[in-house]
Amino acid sequence: MTHTADRKANPEGRPASQLAALDRMLAAEEELVPSSGFAAAIMDRVREEAARPAPIPFPWSRVAPGLVLAAGVIGWGAWQTMRFVGPAMREFAQNSPQIPATMLPQLQQAGWVVLALAVSWGAWALSQRLVRRSGPL
Amino acid sequence: MDVDRVLAGETDAFEGIVRRWQGPLVNMAWRYCRDRSRAEEMAQEAFVRVWRGLAQWRRESSFSTWLFALAANVYRSELKRFPTVVVPLEEIEEPVSASNQLETLADQRRYEVVRRAVLALPLRYREPVVLYYFHEMDVGAAARTMGLPEGTVKARLARGRALLRKRFPHLNETGATGTDAVPRTEREARE
Numbered sequence: 001m002t003h004t005a006d007r008k009a010n011p012e013g014r015p016a017s018q019l020a021a022l023d024r025m026l027a028a029e030e031e032l033v034p035s036s037g038f039a040a041a042i043m044d045r046v047r048e049e050a051a052r053p054a055p056i057p058f059p060w061s062r063v064a065p066g067l068v069l070a071a072g073v074i075g076w077g078a079w080q081t082m083r084f085v086g087p088a089m090r091e092f093a094q095n096s097p098q099i100p101a102t103m104l105p106q107l108q109q110a111g112w113v114v115l116a117l118a119v120s121w122g123a124w125a126l127s128q129r130l131v132r133r134s135g136p137l
Numbered sequence: 138m139d140v141d142r143v144l145a146g147e148t149d150a151f152e153g154i155v156r157r158w159q160g161p162l163v164n165m166a167w168r169y170c171r172d173r174s175r176a177e178e179m180a181q182e183a184f185v186r187v188w189r190g191l192a193q194w195r196r197e198s199s200f201s202t203w204l205f206a207l208a209a210n211v212y213r214s215e216l217k218r219f220p221t222v223v224v225p226l227e228e229i230e231e232p233v234s235a236s237n238q239l240e241t242l243a244d245q246r247r248y249e250v251v252r253r254a255v256l257a258l259p260l261r262y263r264e265p266v267v268l269y270y271f272h273e274m275d276v277g278a279a280a281r282t283m284g285l286p287e288g289t290v291k292a293r294l295a296r297g298r299a300l301l302r303k304r305f306p307h308l309n310e311t312g313a314t315g316t317d318a319v320p321r322t323e324r325e326a327r328e
Contacts, residue, residue, distance in 0.1 A: 022301060025251040026270045034163045038177055039155045042184045049188065050148045 183208040262297030
């Protein structure tokens, strides 16, 4: 490592004493000389990379028909769903089943039980996921 | 030119580029991390990226501008992945005046303290300071290396230097050696 103080402290042809102290300190930087094997190490890596076979390009020409077909099927499915679900929902709204008033409290309680079960299952699933993510202790 | 030979498939011609630019790239990395072995590792990674991306150099800018910009990107992301362990800026002691007989040694020590303080700056302020002095006090070159407008780099540079001056108020008053008073430079006044 060679110390080349004030080598660059004078970019404007100005005497070093006229540069601010901070400028002078920061500009007077030590100069590192790369170690002797530095270039060789890089060239080893570069030759290694150059010797590797070129990556196989993604086979877009083969995949494209499949992608188009899949998009078509999904689009057709979405269209059919819209076609049938809309009228079915309207029909259901018009002829909704009549629930006797005596059954409503039981249904409400069942709803709460289902909700509690869902929350418990969600908490269990989340804890499992977190344990898996953090790995073995 | 070595670049053309490399692009034509002559791998060994890349050695010419490495030999020509190894000093600047290692020194630039050194200013980012102040750790010799890490600086060489970072510079090596930068050269490998240069090798991979040589065809992307559009020749609109000079090769050195493209090279330094690429290296700065590599160094920045390396430092984000594995930050340098630094002493907080507030904990770095202000350089003291030198005694006559040990002036040179004390100068070196003071300079090193200030450079360590630069390392403690947040990266957004540290990088303009590092590149400004690396490019021999050229804001334009630092801005091109960072891929930012000159105005942004000037503002960050001013903020970085303000943080350093705030930490080392003694450097504002005198030439730090305690022997000569140092006026502000015209460049500094413009900023």
